[in-house]
Amino acid sequence: MISEQEQQRHRQRAAVYVVLLMFNLTLIILQIWLFAGTLENLIAGKFSVAIPAAVVSVICAGVNVWMLVGLYRMEKRP
Amino acid sequence: MDDRLSKEFPIDWEEDNYVSRREFFKFMTLASGGLALGSVGLAAWSQTKRGEVRFEPARIAGMTDVEVGGSLGFSYPRPKDICILVQPEPGKYMAFSRRCTHLSCPVNYEHDQKRLFCPCHNGAFSIEDGSVLQGPPPHSLPQVILEVRDDGIFAVGVSHGADHS
Known part of the structure; x- marks a missing residue:
């Protein structure tokens, strides 16, 4: 039998999951846009955007990994 | 024959195809890492094209x-x-x-x-x-x-x- 407090905690975790998942998807859409833009610029002979785009993309990936680690830690908590 | 097979291999198709939020999050994070690697590769390639x-x-x-x-x-x-x-x-x-x-x-x-x-x-x-x-x-x-x-x-x-x- 799940207690009322435990149900409340489950609901909170589910809400946190959905919010982080939405943020994760937003960052991935940003990364896809950066990747496509970089390719387009490279084909046009503009090489200056490649490095800043790569830095931002790596930061986005880092944030995503950080969120995933945070979710695992949240699940381990009693 | 089918009953025996079901007993020996009790696989629930719906359960097998179910993707949890955690698995989806992991997959999307993996995709994010792939995109970041691709962007770093493009940046490296852009550097080799420059200069002499x-x-x-x-x-x-x-x-x-x-x-x-x-x-x-x-x-x-x-x-x-x-x-x-x-x-x-x-x-x-x-x-x-x-x-x-x-x-x-x-x-x-x-x-x-x-x-x-x-x-x-x-x-x-x-x-x-x-x-x-x-x-x-x-x-x-x-x-x-x-x-x-x-x-x-x-x-x-x-x-x-x-x-x-």
């Missing part, structure tokens, strides 16, 4: 093959990379890729205008550094690095223009 690239030296002309104000076509470094060698002033040799950076039409040397002219869309490049003077070309012509030796003029590499930044 040295190739095997190749003799492209003798000292008397190009007269002052004249030009000579050659291929470097690959047979399909068409280039043009010019002598705008006595003893001064310049060579550039002959493909216009707009739509790859071959450019011609115009000595009186001191430029390389593309007749397809009226694009023009400076004979000094290959930079765009007029027209639709998006960036300068790659310049062939030359070495004048006793036995002729040698191409030794290719330099991409200053606007490849």
Whole structure:
């Protein structure tokens, strides 16, 4: 039998999951846009955007990994 | 037979195909890492395209093959990379890729205008550094690095223009 407090905690975790998942998807859409833009610029002979785009993309990936680690830690908590 | 199979391999298809939020999050994070790696790869590639690239030296002309104000076509470094060698002033040799950076039409040397002219869309490049003077070309012509030796003029590499930044 799940207690009322435990149900409340489950609901909170589910809400946190959905919010982080939405943020994760937003960052991935940003990364896809950066990747496509970089390719387009490279084909046009503009090489200056490649490095800043790569830095931002790596930061986005880092944030995503950080969120995933945070979710695992949240699940381990009693 | 089916009942026995179900008992021995009790696989629930719905459960097997179910993707939890955690698994979806993991997959999306993996995709994010892949995109980041791809972007880093593109950045690394963009760095290798810049600056000078040295190739095997190749003799492209003798000292008397190009007269002052004249030009000579050659291929470097690959047979399909068409280039043009010019002598705008006595003893001064310049060579550039002959493909216009707009739509790859071959450019011609115009000595009186001191430029390389593309007749397809009226694009023009400076004979000094290959930079765009007029027209639709998006960036300068790659310049062939030359070495004048006793036995002729040698191409030794290719330099991409200053606007490849």
